[in-house]
Structure formats: C-alpha cells, structure tokens
Amino acid sequence: MVATSSKQAHPPAGLRQATSVTPTIALGLMLFLSGCASMLPIDSTLPSLSEVFIKDFRSLEPEACTTADVALSHSDALAFFQRARTLSRAEVEDNYPTAPCFVEGTLRADGQLCDWRISAAATGFIHCDGATPHEWYFACDDCSDLLVK
Secondary structure, eight states: OOOOOSOOOOOOHHHHHHHHHHHHHHHHHHHHHHHHHTTSOSOOSOOOEEEEEEEEEEESSTTTSOGGGGOOOHHHHHHHHHHSEEEOHHHHHHHSOOOSEEEEEEEEETTEEEEEEEETTSEEEEEEOSSSOEEEEEEOTTOHHHHOO
C-alpha cells in the first residue's frame, strides 16, 4: 500500500499573487483600449458623394459672419468634402477655430440621404441616419478659394 499525502501542493505566495492580478490587469487594458477605439471617427473612409444641395445659411452673429464668409455653390460644397481631410470630431474641436456662421444642406453618401454643414472656419461634417448611422468630420486647410468669393 502506498501512502499519499492529503496536502495539495501550492505555488509560492508571490506566484499566486501575480496570477490573481493578471486577470485584473488584462481587464483594465481591454477597457482602456476599448475607450481609445471610441475616440476614432465613426467612419474614416469617405463614401461616394452625390446630389449635394445647399438648403440654408445660418449665422449666430449676422453682423460679423455673413453669406460672403461662406459663399458656396452646390459644386463648391462637394469640392470642400473632396478636398478636406477627414478627422475625428475631437480633432476638429481641439485643433480648429469655430465660426458663428455656416451653410447646411443634404447630399447622398453611397446612395443614403444625409445632412451636412460647412462653417466659415473651413470645418464641416456629414451626418447620415438610418440603419447604420455614420458621421464624418472635416477640416480643409486649402479651401479659402471655395469659401470666400
């Protein structure tokens, strides 16, 4: 008959502590990385744009910012989106000035009807509702020829 011990072998205390912390660190890292992913633009690839239509001009300061500051035609608005850089909302808000006036309208992005806005500060966005909502944010450093006539 072979005698067996009822004691189980335990890893050293330091190793036991390290393995119990590892899941916590892994969970923290996953949460951190998922938070970083949400800072990316909803969609960074620009769809095919068509039927760009200007609906309205608005100004929060009519004396300081007028239609002359955002004098876009339908084709100029399309050119703005094609020429501008696609950025995250945070990048636009943190790195570009705001303007108290803008033009807004509708367009089709890959066939889906969307709303858009271009400000006198040469920033803008496209927002599409629907089954899969999309948003794109833009800044154009080389669009002054489009905005001011």
